[in-house]
Amino acid sequence: MAVNDREFHLKELDPVLMKDWEIAEKAEDFLKPVKVLAMELGLTEDEIIPHGKYIAKVDFAGVLARLKDRPNGKYIDVTAITPTPLGEGKSTTTMGLVQGLGKLGKKVTGAIRQPSSGPTFNIKGSAAGGGLSQCLPLSPFSLGLTGDIDAVTNSHNLAMVALQARLQHEANNTDEFLSSRHLTRLDIDPSRVEMKWAMDFCAQSLREIIMGIGGKTDGYRMPSGFGISVSSEVMAILSVFTSLSDLRERMGKIIVAYRKNDEPVTTADLEVDGAMTALLLRAVNPNLLQTIEGQPVFVHAGPFANIAIGQSSIVADRLALKLADYHVTESGFGADIGFEKFWNIKCRLSGLKPDCAVIVVTARALKMHGGGPKVTPGAPLDPAYTTPNTKLVEKGCQNMLAHIQTVKTAGINPVVCINHFAADTHEEIDIIRRTAEQAEARVAVSHHWAKGGDGATELAEAVTDACNEPNNFHFLYPENMPLKKRIETIARKVYGANGVSYTPIAMEKLARIESMGDTQFMPTCMVKTHLSLSHDPALKGRPSGFTLPIRDILTYMGAGLVVPVAGDIKLMPGTSSDPNFKRIDVDTQTGKVKGLF
Amino acid sequence: MAVNDREFHLKELDPVLMKDWEIAEKAEDFLKPVKVLAMELGLTEDEIIPHGKYIAKVDFAGVLARLKDRPNGKYIDVTAITPTPLGEGKSTTTMGLVQGLGKLGKKVTGAIRQPSSGPTFNIKGSAAGGGLSQCLPLSPFSLGLTGDIDAVTNSHNLAMVALQARLQHEANNTDEFLSSRHLTRLDIDPSRVEMKWAMDFCAQSLREIIMGIGGKTDGYRMPSGFGISVSSEVMAILSVFTSLSDLRERMGKIIVAYRKNDEPVTTADLEVDGAMTALLLRAVNPNLLQTIEGQPVFVHAGPFANIAIGQSSIVADRLALKLADYHVTESGFGADIGFEKFWNIKCRLSGLKPDCAVIVVTARALKMHGGGPKVTPGAPLDPAYTTPNTKLVEKGCQNMLAHIQTVKTAGINPVVCINHFAADTHEEIDIIRRTAEQAEARVAVSHHWAKGGDGATELAEAVTDACNEPNNFHFLYPENMPLKKRIETIARKVYGANGVSYTPIAMEKLARIESMGDTQFMPTCMVKTHLSLSHDPALKGRPSGFTLPIRDILTYMGAGLVVPVAGDIKLMPGTSSDPNFKRIDVDTQTGKVKGLF
Known part of the structure; x- marks a missing residue:
């Protein structure tokens, strides 16, 4: 497929008339085979592990060893202002910026987290981007990809199986019997079990349970519950590990409970850490996908940002920075949550230094911050958000200023990206632009949702400018601050x-x-x-x-x-009364999935 | 890698001195790339979906359409006598027979079910075969393969998420509110919820739980529990479906509960059947692996045989019978359980007719049936089983005779395979051989564990003879029997x-x-x-x-x-006090997994 053919066909896709999954379905007729994508990126055939024709895992350790002396590309983080519950298009902007940099002729990669099945089947969707800025292929992206989150869930739950079986066997048996089974009594305090089970859905009915009901071989009776898999410590480990031996070591240090003598019980004490690592093994390599315009995108790890670290993996970013001149990564939610953790945790652990941060802003969210009516997912949007209202926007800009200041506190150059919606007026956009410029941020209006990379060249230029300006990146706090x-x-x-x-x-x-x-x-x-x-x-x-x-x-x-x-944060979200799973189906003639977004 | 090279290196592997995973690790240095395997099998490049270098999924629908006019190969089922809790080597024999037929120069395939993580991490292991008769590569085989069981677990649990959310929203809201969310009250009787949750581990503490503890948005409070994923109806569906449209239809018919008016509530009533199908989509194509000697093996679906249908998938067998002259499939446990379901369920639904059945016999199991001491997994074997005892063997042969008769009742030719163990004596083997021959079964002594295909040529010859003899296959009962x-x-x-x-x-x-x-x-x-x-x-x-x-x-x-x-069968097994997860680990230098079997 020649590039011109693909470009021609992409021009036929209309995000106003078509749903995201309809665009994805059409665009997927013109995907680059992942082998071509990998070759263009400079990977050797031995370094990729294909999962079908359009997705591959990449042997990060091999690539990093081969390219250890190559300098890193420019490192760009995409964050946002405080969003409405609908999200302000951070993933869409990440894809749009990658596509925009592609239009400028840059060698560019993106990195995003894998979506949780919780939001995918509930309300928010899988956040593969939207309109003409998407990560493809959509169906595998949204439906478990190469199984990394399942590996996290399984690895996590095996620790619980080990813990619960141990509680039961210690309760039912003498020290002599335990010793014949090569066990020493751990004497776990059942009131101080720290770990719960994991499931990657919004299963509020499993938030709090009593388990072990039945006889003495039916487990140890005690309260427990489930957290969503993306809140699991194992997912956090997948996000921050830097090598297989680092991963192996971390897997043994998880504290599952405390003993009656107050000492911690770890996964290593349960002798389950090796098996947990074995189960996680298929998840350690980043997944290579592509934007709708054919730039490489790494998808790896997926912790929630409000209840976990909220970053795609360190290994994906390290890998991409060796392969591309510009690498765009995303950190979850607003700059107070996602960027703060990117800055003080991810960069500290990875040793990588960002060159600039993009703050995604929408007039819609600013109106909410300026006092607009409540935005409820699943319910129709109040007209305040679809009719002009410069007052609300102006007032709401205070929220944006806080996030600009956060990025500046980190010592790097902020670029405000006004993610343009059809209902936005020139007056509203001007207010946002002026306010951001007064705060000494670069500003770009971006039409990537409607126009793909062509709509994001202003953003891409602002970002390359910001990257090529000196910066003074430093952490918010030193390691030894109490x-x-x-x-x-x-x-x-x-x-x-x-x-x-x-x-x-x-x-x-x-x-x-x-x-x-x-x-x-x-x-x-x-x-x-x-x-x-x-x-x-x-x-x-x-x-x-x-x-x-x-x-x-x-x-x-x-x-x-x-x-x-x-405050009060639930580790297990609830499923709405009108969830998206009702609208997802399979076309049995083509095998394609409908209704994802 | 030339064939001779591989054969030379396989000769260096000693099953007496080496553990199964150590043999697998060495043998995996000489695996055929799955592309070569697929090409030898007559598959086109478009028909395989690679998952790494050595595993691929095969587009069964495409192949069946292309080869619809080709006659089927010979169809052989491997079953067993009533086993000890350790198993009598049915999977090992399946692999050995495939290898033995290979040695005879036949174009041969095998099919086995995917192992559950329950036994893999508990006591029994993953049953990839053993010694020099194994399905490779072992680590992915044992650790989730291409994610099919995870897809089953997720698909199953999404139905429960839908059911529990519905119970909660109906309890908390008026008919008017429900109608604003496009819902009609189902009025589910909470005392008649038929479905529980799924997890693919031996998690006895989740066998019976109370869920929905907390406030009114924390789910509906009621008893529930978890079954092991391989007992899920979704897994049974994966085993018996014949096309994507058949699968889609079945996914909507699952009864999750009954209404207060006694009518069933199905997955279609919950509007979750399309999304469940979407989640299962990545599991519908059979996985192509290989024996240690390089014959193709399909691994697909994995329901337990005592608590479920216990058969690998119909689509895998259909596919293999179009590609090979001899196809060896396995049905779980003894002929009373696995073969009976193969015969009266799987063959009825698939329309396929078997040509012969192999009954795996060990002197060890016959000794147990003859009155030998209890065999306990994880505990050392009583000396009765490792020292000669013709009396116990002779008495135990009654069990074998029952299974021979079962196969003959189906109208097909039984082949008794004496799976040879090092401690077996000539006298013991002779008793088994004579008894089986008197019951008009073919008999072969097989050394495939110790010698691979070379040790299974007697078995392979008996099987080809049995296949080429006329048979009178018929069901035990007609469809319309009450x-x-x-x-x-x-x-x-x-x-x-x-x-x-x-x-x-x-x-x-x-x-x-x-x-x-x-x-x-x-x-x-x-x-x-x-x-x-x-x-x-x-x-x-x-x-x-x-x-x-x-x-x-x-x-x-x-x-x-x-x-x-x-009788009393548990849908969720328990984890032992000395489970195998303690012995599984990852070599962080090579990334290889140790301790699997």
Whole structure:
């Protein structure tokens, strides 16, 4: 298929008249075989592991060894202002920017996380981009891809199987019997089991359960529950590991419970860490897909950003930076959540330095921040959002300014991308542009949803300019800042809080962690709603004068993260009364899937 | 890699000194690339979907369309006598026979089911064969392969997500609200929810749970539980479906619960059947792997045989019979369980006719049937099993005779395969051979574990002889035999019972099914222990004079099966106190997995 043929056919796709999956279906007739994609990227045939004709896993360790002396390309993070619950097109912009850089003739790659089946089958969709800026092929992308999340789920649940079987066998048997089975009593405190089960759906009915009902061989009776797989510590590990031996080591350090004598019980104590690593093995290599215009996109790891680290994998970014001159990665939700973790956790662990950050802005979200009516997923949008209203936009710009400041605090150059919607007026766009420019951010209006790469050249030029300007990237806090001060620094400087409060349990854990030595130097992964700069999703705009309440502090020793939990966050979302699974189906003649987005 | 090179290197592998995974690891240095394997089999490049270098999925629909006029090859089923809990090497024999037929120069394929992670990480292992008769590559085979079982688990659990969300939303909301969400009240009777959740591990603590604990948005509070994924109706569907449209139709017929007005609630009523099909899509094509000697093996679907249909997929067998002159398939456990379902369910649904059945016999199992001490997995074997004892073998042969008779009742030619163990004596082997020959079965002693295909040529010759002899294959019961009589026929003619008893609930369901018209003509899938010809695992040999107790009758409308449950069978096995996960690990230098079997 010649490039011109593909370009010709792409011109026939109309995002106004066609649904995302309809565009994807047509565009997929003109995909590049993944072998061609890999060859163009400079990969050898031995370095790719094909999964069908259009997707391959890439042997990251082999490529990094081969190209260890090559300098890295420019590193661009895409983040956003505080979104509406509908999302403001961050993945779409990531794809659009990759396509726009492609139009400028740059050698470019993208990296995004794999979508969770929770949102895919519920309301939000799989976030493969949209319109003429998409990651393809859509169906495998949205339906489990090469099985990485399943591997995470299985690896996680095997630890629970080991823990629960151990509780049962210790309760039912003497020390002598246990010793005949090569076991030493761990004496686990059932009231201090830290781990729950994992499932990658919005299964609210499994949020809290009592398990082990029945006789003495039917498990140990105790409360438990399920978190969505993308909130699992194993997923966080997949996101931050840097080599197979690093992965193996992390898999043994997960704390599943505490003993009655207060010592932690780890996955290594359960002798399940080797098998967990074996189950995760098929997930360690990044997946290579492509944009609708044929640029390479790595899809790897997929932790939620509000309840987890929210970054695609370090290994995917490292790989891409060796292969491309410009690499665009995405960090989940707004800059307070996704970018803050990209900046202070992912870059610290990877040793990579970003060259610029793109902040995606929509007039719709600014109107919400300016006082517009509540936006409810699944319900029709209030007319306030589809008719001109410069007042709401102007007022809402305060939220954007907070995120611009966050990026500047990191010492890198922000580029505000106004993700253009059909209903936006010139006056609204001008207000946003002026406000951002006054805050010393570059600004580009982008039409990538409607026009693909051709609509994103202004953005791509702003980004290359920003990348080629010197910057002063530095972390928000040094490694040795005490945990309490670290939490306060994030709360004040990024969220705009005027203080932090702790529940008694959080205070107790804080004291314990600060007494543990090494642990206090682990990066801090905040858990907070993405729907507000504060902990309260109802507070829009740029809230001030609030105290950030820390309800609990979790310790993920395997991922190497201390996780302060701000406010009431559920690790298992709920399925709506009008979920998207009702609209997904298979055409049995063609085998193609309808209704995904 | 020339054939001679491979043969030379295989000769260096010693099953006495090496563990199965060590043999696999060495042998995998000489695997055929799956493209070569596919080409030798007569597949075109468009018909295979590679998953790495050594595994591919095969587009069964495309191949069947292309080769629709080609006659089928010979169709051989491998079954066994009633096994010890350790298994008697049925998969090993399947691989050995494929290799033996290869040595005779036949164009041959094999088909086995995909292993469940339950046994793989617990005691029994993944049953990829053993010694010099194995299915390779071992690690992906044992660790989820191309994700088919995960697809089953996810598809199954999405139905539960839909059901539980519906129960919650109906409980919390008015008819008006439901109607605004495009829902009509189903009025599900929570005491008559038929479906539970699925997980592919031995997670006894999830066997019975209370879910929905918490507030009104935390699900509907009710008892539930998890079955192992391989017992899921979705897995049964994957095993019996014949085309994508057949699959789509079946996915909407699964009964998840009953309404208060007694009508069934199906997956179609929940509007989740299209999405379930979409999730299952990546599992519909059979996986192509190879024996240690390079013959093609299809691995597809994996329902347990004691609690489910226990057959690899119909589509894999159909595909293989168009490609090979001899196709060897395996049916789970003894002939009373696996072969009976192969015969009366799988062949009825596929329209395929078998040419012969191999019954795997070991002196070890016959000794147990003759009165030897209890065999406990994980515990050392009693010396009775490793020292000569012709008396126990002779007495135990009664069990073998029952299985020979079962195969003869089907009208096909039995071949008894004595799977040779190092401790077996000439006298013991002679007794087995004589007894089987007196029952008019062909007999072969097979050394495929120790010698690979070279050790299985006697078996392969007996099988080709049996295939080329006329047979009179016919079903045990006609489609229109009433259900009660059908259960009695299986119980008397296959199990040797002298009658059947029913609990009140089973009687009630029997009456309901017999009044339903069509349903009574669905094939009957018995659920029974595999450790005895009877329902009681303690009754060894050839029990007689017992009454088969039917505890319950399940209706799997999607799979199209009526499932009488004999005795007390758990849909979720338990993890032992010394499970195999403790011995599985990853070599971080090579990325290879150790400790699988």
